[in-house]
Amino acid sequence: MPDVGEGPEGRRGQLALDWSACTSCLACVRDCPDWCIDLTARLEVDPGTGRPRRILVLEQFTVDYDLCMYCGICIDVCPPGALSWTPELLVARPARPARR
Numbered sequence: 001m002p003d004v005g006e007g008p009e010g011r012r013g014q015l016a017l018d019w020s021a022c023t024s025c026l027a028c029v030r031d032c033p034d035w036c037i038d039l040t041a042r043l044e045v046d047p048g049t050g051r052p053r054r055i056l057v058l059e060q061f062t063v064d065y066d067l068c069m070y071c072g073i074c075i076d077v078c079p080p081g082a083l084s085w086t087p088e089l090l091v092a093r094p095a096r097p098a099r100r
């Protein structure tokens with residue numbers, strides 16, 4: 001029996017995000033056929049002028065794996081290549097506490 005974290009070669013596990021590369025452009029959110037990516041970002045305030053700069057800073061990025069089809073479109077459309085597959089397994093857990 002394989003350990004958790006192993007699996008067939010080429011298997012898609014989870015989406016990994018390189019936070020430093022993400023520009024919060026929303027391309028992945030817009031092109032995901034299942035609308036399962038949720039992203040929030042904020043405008044940074046330029047301390048020099050006190051005006052909002054047109055640079056978005058990523059605050060939160062989540063994927064609803066109950067909806068995800070593992071199609072990889074989000075990876076393909078990401079301009080800076082901030083998304084990739086990781087072989088990590090999602091471990092199934094009960095939707096509600098188990099009865100005793």
Ligand code: SF4
Pocket residue numbers: 031032033034035036037063067068069070071072073074075
């Ligand atoms: S793999 Fe496909 S379904 Fe899953 S988050 Fe990316 S675009 Fe959406």
Ligand code: SF4
Pocket residue numbers: 017021022023024025026027028029039077078079080081082083
């Ligand atoms: S497409 Fe890439 S750069 Fe744009 S928001 Fe999604 S992960 Fe970030």
